[in-house]
Amino acid sequence: EPEVTQTPSHQVTQMGQEVILRCVPISNHLYFYWYRQILGQKVEFLVSFYNNEISEKSEIFDDQFSVERPDGSNFTLKIRSTKLEDSAMYFCASRGRSTGELFFGEGSRLTVL
């Protein structure tokens, strides 16, 4: 069964460092998303991406964040200068054109020290 894959599964970084989280969405999907979940809190929308551009972003997705689809398969989230409060599970998701449900990856745990 097709699935969304994410790497790394866990990354530990120092505050102020850049981090890139990678995702391979399901191959025929067209809409891509990043969500995050801070420990014990709800899953929060960060950004959606369609047709090679951001279609919507939340307040959390400030200038420190960026997304890119560098080739036909990868979808990346970059945090330019990490802060302690960026520590969370980051989930990539994708969906097809005709369905409303998002398919999520297993997440990348980011720990900022």
Place this chain on the structure above:
Amino acid sequence: DQQVKQNSPSLSVQEGRISILNCDYTNSMFDYFLWYKKYPAEGPTFLISISSIKDKNEDGRFTVFLNKSAKHLSLHIVPSQPGDSAVYFCAASSTYNTDKLIFGTGTRLQVFP
């Protein structure tokens, strides 16, 4: 601004009995609702969805009920099994903005033998 609320953080049910998880929403523009199941250290897994043109959708042991006038939906699991133990998230979106899902805070379901 909690547009999607799950007021019960946890629920404990005996195996074989019915589990009922509740969700309330405030945004009347929402017209598509989903339930996701999440195990620790994994991404949310889509369970079942319902469009606002329906008031019930059933898939095996899972049934979602939608009460638009009350802005309330519920997920029924019957019979409950120990493998159903997980965190269940309600999510909502609007046809006018299908780029993102808004998640509730989740309900931890524990099914005991």
